Structure formats: structure tokens, C-alpha cells
Amino acid sequence: CSTSTDKNANKTEPAPTPNPSESTPTPAEPGKVTGTSFKNFGTYGFDLKNTRHVPYKEVTAENVKDLGMIWSADLKALDKDVKNGNQCYPVVVDGVVYITTAGNQVFAFDAVTGGSIWHWKPSAEQAANFSKAGIIANRGVAVGEGKVFMLTVDNQIVSLDQKTGKLVKMVPISDSVKGVTLENGYYETTAPVYYKGNIYIGSSGGDNGIRGFVNAYKASDLTPAWDTPFWTVPPKGQDWLANSKFQGGGAVWNPPAIDEETGIMYFAVGNPAPDFYGESRPGDNPYTDSVVAVNASTGKLIWAKQEISHDLWDYDAAASPMILNATVKGKKQKIVVQGGKSGQWFAWDAKTGKVVWDGIPFAKIDHPKPTPEGVTVYPGVLGGENYAPETYDPETNYVLIPGIEQGALLKSAKNQDEASTPDAPGAAAFGTTTLAAQNDVAFGTITAMDVNTGKKAYQVKTKDPMRGGFTSTVAGLAFYGELDGKINALAIKSGKVIWTFQTTGNSVQAAPAIFTVDDKQYITFTTGGIAPKVFVFGLGGDKTQGKAGTAEDTNAHQKK
Numbered sequence: 001c002s003t004s005t006d007k008n009a010n011k012t013e014p015a016p017t018p019n020p021s022e023s024t025p026t027p028a029e030p031g032k033v034t035g036t037s038f039k040n041f042g043t044y045g046f047d048l049k050n051t052r053h054v055p056y057k058e059v060t061a062e063n064v065k066d067l068g069m070i071w072s073a074d075l076k077a078l079d080k081d082v083k084n085g086n087q088c089y090p091v092v093v094d095g096v097v098y099i100t101t102a103g104n105q106v107f108a109f110d111a112v113t114g115g116s117i118w119h120w121k122p123s124a125e126q127a128a129n130f131s132k133a134g135i136i137a138n139r140g141v142a143v144g145e146g147k148v149f150m151l152t153v154d155n156q157i158v159s160l161d162q163k164t165g166k167l168v169k170m171v172p173i174s175d176s177v178k179g180v181t182l183e184n185g186y187y188e189t190t191a192p193v194y195y196k197g198n199i200y201i202g203s204s205g206g207d208n209g210i211r212g213f214v215n216a217y218k219a220s221d222l223t224p225a226w227d228t229p230f231w232t233v234p235p236k237g238q239d240w241l242a243n244s245k246f247q248g249g250g251a252v253w254n255p256p257a258i259d260e261e262t263g264i265m266y267f268a269v270g271n272p273a274p275d276f277y278g279e280s281r282p283g284d285n286p287y288t289d290s291v292v293a294v295n296a297s298t299g300k301l302i303w304a305k306q307e308i309s310h311d312l313w314d315y316d317a318a319a320s321p322m323i324l325n326a327t328v329k330g331k332k333q334k335i336v337v338q339g340g341k342s343g344q345w346f347a348w349d350a351k352t353g354k355v356v357w358d359g360i361p362f363a364k365i366d367h368p369k370p371t372p373e374g375v376t377v378y379p380g381v382l383g384g385e386n387y388a389p390e391t392y393d394p395e396t397n398y399v400l401i402p403g404i405e406q407g408a409l410l411k412s413a414k415n416q417d418e419a420s421t422p423d424a425p426g427a428a429a430f431g432t433t434t435l436a437a438q439n440d441v442a443f444g445t446i447t448a449m450d451v452n453t454g455k456k457a458y459q460v461k462t463k464d465p466m467r468g469g470f471t472s473t474v475a476g477l478a479f480y481g482e483l484d485g486k487i488n489a490l491a492i493k494s495g496k497v498i499w500t501f502q503t504t505g506n507s508v509q510a511a512p513a514i515f516t517v518d519d520k521q522y523i524t525f526t527t528g529g530i531a532p533k534v535f536v537f538g539l540g541g542d543k544t545q546g547k548a549g550t551a552e553d554t555n556a557h558q559k560k
């Protein structure tokens with residue numbers, strides 16, 4: 001895929017060497033769980049609204065300096081087939097931390113000791129196929145009905161016994177949604193979500209020209225729960241796809257948000273395909289680059305709002321939407337918010353989709369039309385906000401937005417690709433990208449968006465692009481990691497970093513889960529890059545394991 005060069009560069013792995021001596025799956029050893037009372041981080045976004053805001057307050061601005069490492073685990077040391085580039089958002093249920101890896105291994109650790117409860121990995125034969133997908137990252141599990149659910153790179157839904165890790169079922173998505181295969185350009189990186197007996201999934205592959213969908217499966221037997229999937233773009237040959245060689249894109253590659261009071265589910269839809277060349281897909285290209293609301297029990301459309309019409313820049317609505325009860329223009333309102341790769345932040349009335357805040361910029365924005373010679377656009381290929389989730393702090397009424405600042409050179413490459421690509425789904429999108437000039441060094445931002453006024457309360461710079469996102473606490477702290485392996489606590493009101501810990505991992509590309517066991521508060525992060533690890537922090541933990549950075553250093557480099 002011609003768009004893959006930059007954003008996939010550090011994620012492509014050499015094909016794993018099949019090892020005939022490996023059994024499939026790894027036999028699981030049921031382990032022992034420490035503690036008796038648990039407060040969970042039971043789903044991707046903490047709650048189904050994806051607020052990532054936890055009610056745990058043992059760790060405060062005053063005592064955060066006493067946070068230290070309780071345990072860590074080096075995932076590659078535990079299994080040599082663990083791949084680089086972990087993007088797992090940990091899920092923690094009843095004292096067990098569930099971690100996935102790039103390449104679809106699953107680890108269950110005792111949350112207090114780090115002891116192994118169980119471990120599952122795909123067969124070498126299955127994993128050998130994964131390199132066919134440009135990205136083999138995985139963003140975590142869903143837990144429900146005594147099972148742990150994961151989506152694999154090669155488009156299977158896996159359910160594992162929550163206690164033992166034994167495989168309960170592995171079902172190809174193509175059994176229920178025809179053509180959802182690696183060969184056709186589909187792959188899975190997203191975490192599924194469990195709600196009321198169902199598992200909700202989307203898929204990746206928008207840049208490969210797949211036809212995007214969302215579907216629901218019964219958690220009990222993984223059979224479809226809706227009459228039909230919700231398709232994000234029309235079938236090939238219809239509507240705006242009449243002239244296109246491709247299925248149209250519109251992948252849903254991050255978890256949905258679900259409002260349990262109304263039963264409405266919201267998801268973010270990615271870019272249309274071909275990416276940077278739009279002549280063959282006239283019009284607005286609904287529902288690409290959109291947030292869509294459907295009835296969670298039927299999959300029927302309620303409303304859809306587009307952030308970018310007729311996208312020529314790969315500006316997916318990528319990060320999961322978040323549902324908030326916030327003060328807006330002086331009144332309480334239930335809204336859905338989303339920050340797009342376009343560098344703009346949106347809010348809509350949750351019920352009606354009526355616009356509340358319409359594309360407030362949080363990154364540098366310049367969207368010229370791509371030409372064969374190339375134009376520099378802002379944001380670049382990773383967008384202003386990629387998959388990293390926001391968090392909402394009701395105390396300040398701020399949404400924290402994890403930002404990325406860097407341009408890209410986009411070329412529309414009609415002739416080259418028209419000549420070379422076969423007339424099939426799964427063929428490359430038209431166009432090429434390179435990062436913009438070398439002096440265009442990428443950095444990140446943290447924007448506190450005041451939901452009441454639609455204005456930035458503050459924006460602080462971070463040394464590296466913000467790739468992981470935030471998790472906040474009722475004590476007014478937001479925890480996040482950086483690409484150098486540092487993890488930080490931000491005082492939400494002031495925007496000041498008040499605690500920094502340099503882990504021995506690198507490249508934090510996910511946000512932490514925060515939970516309690518026997519009333520003690522723990523914070524767990526994964527690190528990715530070439531050092532996929534898991535860290536668990538708590539008050540009184542070891543402060544000597546990482547060192548290096550201090551909050552002063554972090555604030556200083558963030559001001560530059």
C-alpha cells in the first residue's frame with residue numbers, strides 16, 4: 001500500500017519463523033490472584049463512555065512523588081515471539097491485568113505481584129500470516145461473561161477462558177461478513193468492546209480500499225447479533241463508488257463508545273480510499289471521516305456527522321469517540337466528542353447529532369489539495385490526533401487532547417497507480433506521502449479544551465508526538481507516557497507535569513489503566529517500540545528502577 005511508508009515504518013516486522021515444536025495454544029497454568037476486593041478498569045475506555053476518568057483518589061498531587069514501581073514484566077523475555085511496537089491499553093478485572101501484544105499474544109498477570117496467571121499465543125502457522133498486514137499492533141481485550149475477547153491480525157475473533165486462558169472459540173469474521181480477509185486488505189488492530197451480551201467490532205484496512213463495517217456478535221457463541229453488519233460506505237458500483245475501482249475505505253479501527261442509558265453506540269470512521277486521489281469518488285463520501293451513532297442492539301443508523309468531506313489527506317476520524325455529561329454554553333448537556341486526524345475537535349449532541357463545537361483546531365492546519373508534484377499539508381500522515389484517546393475531567397470541565405505536530409508532503413499519483421494496481425479490493429490506495437522537510441521536527445501537544453466555551457484553557461508542548469493518550473483521576477491528575485519511555489502525571493488544572501518516571505521501556509504508545517486491589521491504587525502502562533514491557537506503579541513502590549527524568553526536566557523541555 002503506497003500510503004504505508006511513514007505511518008507503518010516502525011511497525012512492520014519480519015515474518016515470524018514457524019517453529020514446529022510449539023504447541024497451540026500454549027497450555028495455560030491457572031495462577032493465583034492476590035487480594036479480595038477489586039475496583040476495575042474493565043473495558044478499553046474505563047467505562048463504556050470512554051471517559052478514561054477513574055474515581056480512585058489515593059494518589060494525589062501531594063503524594064504522587066511517592067509513586068514507584070511495584071513490578072514490571074519484559075514481554076519478550078516471557079515469549080520470544082512477542083513483536084515490537086506494543087499499543088495495548090491494559091484492561092484490569094478482579095485483580096488481573098490483561099495485556100495483548102503486537103502479534104496477538106495475551107498475558108494475564110496478577111495485578112499486585114506480576115505473577116503469571118496464564119498466557120495464550122496463536123500458533124506459529126497462524127502468526128506466519130500476520131506479516132501480510134502492514135500493521136500488526138493490537139490495542140487490547142474485552143472481558144465479559146467469564147471470557148477474554150481479542151481480534152487477531154488475520155481477522156479472527158478469539159475468546160479465551162478468563163480464569164485459565166484456554167481457547168474457547170476462534171471464529172473467522174469472514175464466516176459472517178463475506179470477504180473480510182487479509183488477502184482483501186482487512187486486518188484487525190482494535191480492541192473489541194463487550195456490552196450486554198455482545199462483542200462489538202470494527203476493522204482496519206481503509207488505506208487498502210476495504211469496505212468498512214461494524215458488527216456485533218453474541219459473546220456466548222460469537223454468532224452475529226445484528227441482522228446485517230453496519231456498512232460505513234456503499235457497495236462497490238453504487239452511489240459515490242460508481243466510478244471507483246475500490247470498495248471505498250471507511251475503516252473503524254478503534255473501539256466504539258456506548259451510552260448505557262440510551263443504548264446508542266458511537267464510532268469513528270476512517271478515510272475514504274483511494275487516499276490522496278479523489279477523482280474516482282465524487283461527492284462527500286459518506287460516512288468516511290465521520291462519527292456515526294447507531295442503535296447498539298440493532299445496528300440501525302441514528303445519525304452521522306462528517307468531519308472532512310471528500311478527504312484527500314488521510315484525515316480519519318480515528319480515536320474512539322467519548323460521551324460526556326458536560327457543561328456546554330452554561331447548560332448541562334450530554335455530548336459526544338472526537339478529535340480527528342484533521343487536527344480539529346468536534347462535539348455533537350449525543351441524541352440528535354446537532355453540532356455543538358464544529359472543528360476547533362488544536363494543531364497547525366493547512367489542507368491544500370494534493371498535486372502530482374506534492375504539497376505540504378498540516379497535520380501530516382499521523383494526523384493531529386491519531387488513535388490516542390482523550391480523557392474528560394468533570395471537575396475542570398476540560399477534555400485533554402493528545403496532539404501531534406508535523407506536516408507531510410502529499411502527492412496524488414493517479415497515473416502511476418492507475419496503471420499498476422489491479423481492479424480488486426485490497427489493492428493499494430492512490431498517492432504517496434513523505435514526511436515534510438527535515439527541519440519539520442515532530443513534537444506533541446496537550447490541549448485542555450474547555451467544553452463550556454469551546455476554547456483552549458491551555459496548550460503545552462511535549463517533546464515527542466502524543467501517541468498514547470490519557471487516563472485521569474478524580475484527584476485531578478492525568479497520567480500519560482512518551483516515546484522515550486517516560487511516564488508522567490499532569491496536574492489537570494494547571495497543565496504542569498508534577499511527576500515523571502523514566503521507565504526502562506521505550507515508546508509508550510497507549511494510555512494506562514488505573515484500578516485498586518484491597519483499596520490500594522495501581523497504575524499500569526505498557527511500553528512498545530523495541531522494549532515491549534508492562535509496568536505497574538503504586539505508592540511506596542521502587543523509585544530506583546528507572547530514574548533519569550524529573551518533573552522539572554519534563555516541564556523544561558516541554559516549554560522549548
Ligand SMILES: O=C(O)c1cc(C(=O)O)c2c(n1)C(=O)C(=O)c1cc(C(=O)O)[nH]c1-2
Pocket residue numbers: 007011087135137188189190203204205206207251252253270271314316381382383386
Ligand atoms: O484506515 C485504516 O484502516 C487505518 C488503520 C490503522 C491501524 O489499524 O492501526 C491506522 C490507520 N488507518 C492510519 O491512518 C494511521 O495513521 C495509523 C497509525 C497507526 C499506528 O499504529 O500508529 N495505525 C494507523
